[in-house]
Amino acid sequence: MARATQPMVFVDLETTGATATVDRITEIGIVEVDEDGEVHQWSTLVNPQTPIPSFIQGLTGITDSMVADAPLFESVADEVMARLHGRLFVAHNARFDYGFLKNEFKRLGLTFKAPVLCTVKLSRKLYPQHAKHSLDALIERHDLHMPARHRALADADVLRQFWQVLARDVDADVLDKAVSELTGRSSWPTHLDPALLDDLPEKHGVYRFYGDNDLPLYIGKANNLRQRILSHFSADHRLAKEMSLSQQVRRIDWIETPGEMGALLTEAQMIKRWQPIHNRRLRRSDELCTWRLVPFQHDDDEGLRPELAWARDLDWGRQDAVYGLFGSQRDALKTLRELAEDAQLCLATMGLEKVQTGRPCFGYQLKRCSGACVGEESLSAHTARLQRVLADWQVQVWPYGGPVAVKEGAAWHILDAWCYLGTARCEADVDHLLAQGRPTFDKDTYKILVSWLPKMVVEPLATQRETLS
Structure with a gap:
């Protein structure tokens, strides 16, 4: 497929900016x-109808006077479209050139779509041992002929020369596979709109796969939406889960986020809301419960013992001295028993085993208890050991006096008591998010924030409102 068996077009543009x-x-x-390997070259200057910045004139050698009498894009649009139609679009940093052409056609009310191959990514894939893959690096590494750097036709022809090097030096199957993976066309499900391939952004975000109705089948997070979405289909022949998803999906949409933290928070929020059938991790579980320590007394000795507490009774994030986040009473009991047995704590003293006062617990008889049940260990000493064992499980108290703003990219995440209120881009967004109130405490959001907040700049919301306006 990747040889001269498909028509290709190597494209380069010079522009007024990025x-x-x-x-x-x-x-x-x-x-x-062409398919038979025949080569045709074409180029034209274009009047951009705007001044060319001086530094770009210096870089390309194209001046305002050179383009003053050049045709407008609308005058050459039909010829450009005809030359590109039905061909694999190949360019260096291809999203740049493809994006410019797509926008020029869009201004004229025309839709341009083509399969796109980026030679930067192709070089990285085939020559991973090299650190640099710029056009200058390719020219030097492969001894390519370059008569006029930063002129469109010369740069485009260098890409054709690079392709000739690949056709000569790289095994045909390896090259074909690399092109298929980078264009994504070979694995794209036939029942999905192929136009989506041209629109998938290479940005952070959250994507949703839909079946025949408006309920998502799957929700996922990505640091590169395009790459991650395509990976589902490139793996569908190896993984049963991906195969099933690929066969069911009929529609895809996505939400771009300012960064990875925003993607993680949005994913957790959306999965809880929609409960997709293909998402097992992060789906809503039973009501959260936790352990808190309550005082008790035996004779003249005092200590603390664990008591199960439920989310509905606690001010999560502001509640001091609670231990563990469990989706069920069964999980909470199982974890506490395991911790107690490992530390030779007394299950009877902790209230997890019923024995007559003063009688040894079952663990003591097996030498798995230090004797708090029979007075060989004081309640205060037992309590101190219990607190040390539980320390690693303590739920962190929200370390701020109220809501905070965390900057990521050009936006601010609004947070309060380990809850994600939403993302704001202006002060009106902040007011709207605060007016909605704090959402229900969520274990997965808590874990994300505990991990990410130490890496971020966190500021009390009151000091940020002016910045956000």
Whole structure:
């Protein structure tokens, strides 16, 4: 597939800047390679209808005077579309060139879509031993001919030369596999809209797979949405779970987040809300419970013993001295028994075993208890050991006086008492989130925040409101 058996087009653009939605094209270079290997070259300057920044003029050599009499993009749009149609779109940092062309066509009310292959990613995949994969690095490493660097047609032809090197030096099956994986076309389910492939962003976010209705089948988090979504389908022939998901999915959507922390929080929140059938981890469990220590007295001795407490009775995040987050009473009891037995704590003294006062517990008879049940260990000493054993299980108290803002990218995550209220981009968003009130305490959100907050800049919300406005 990846040889001369499919038509290809090697593309390079020169532009007025790096933002496809704002900046414009100043030059287009296209090298077409037909199925039989025949090569056709075409290029044109383009009037961008905006001044070219001086540093870009210095980089490319393309000046305002050179493009003053050049055609507008709308004048060459039909020819460009015809040359690109039905071909594999190959470019260096391909999302850049593809994005610019897609936006230029969009301004004219035209839709442009093509399978895209990035030669930066292709070089990284085939030559992982090398650290650099810029066009200059490829030119030097593979001894490619470059008559005019940073001119569109010359740069496009360098990519054609690079492809010739790959066709000569790389095993055909290896090259074909690499192209298939990078374009994603070979594994994309036929029942999904192929146009989605062109829209998948390479950003942090959360994605949802749907079946025949509006209930998500699966919700996932990604540091690179495009890469992660495609990975589900590239693995569908190896993993039963991925195969099943691939066969059921009919629609995909996603939400971009400012970073990984936002993706994790959004994923946990959405899974709790929608309960997708393919998500086992992070799904809602029974009501949370925990252990707290309550005082008790025997004769003249005083100590503490564990008592099971339920989420509905606690102010989670502000509750001091509670231990463990359990989805059921059974899990809480099992964990506490295991901890007690390992530390030779007395189950009877802890209230986990019923024995007559003053009589030895079962663990004492097996030499698994230090004797608090028969007075050989004081209640205060037993309590001290119990507190040491439980220390690693203590639920952290919210270390701030109220809601806080955590900056990630261009947004702020609003948090309170280990709860995620939402993400704000302006002061109005903050007011809206605070007005909704604090959501139910969630164990998975708590774990995410305990892990991430030490890495982030956390500021009391009152000091951030001006920044957010």
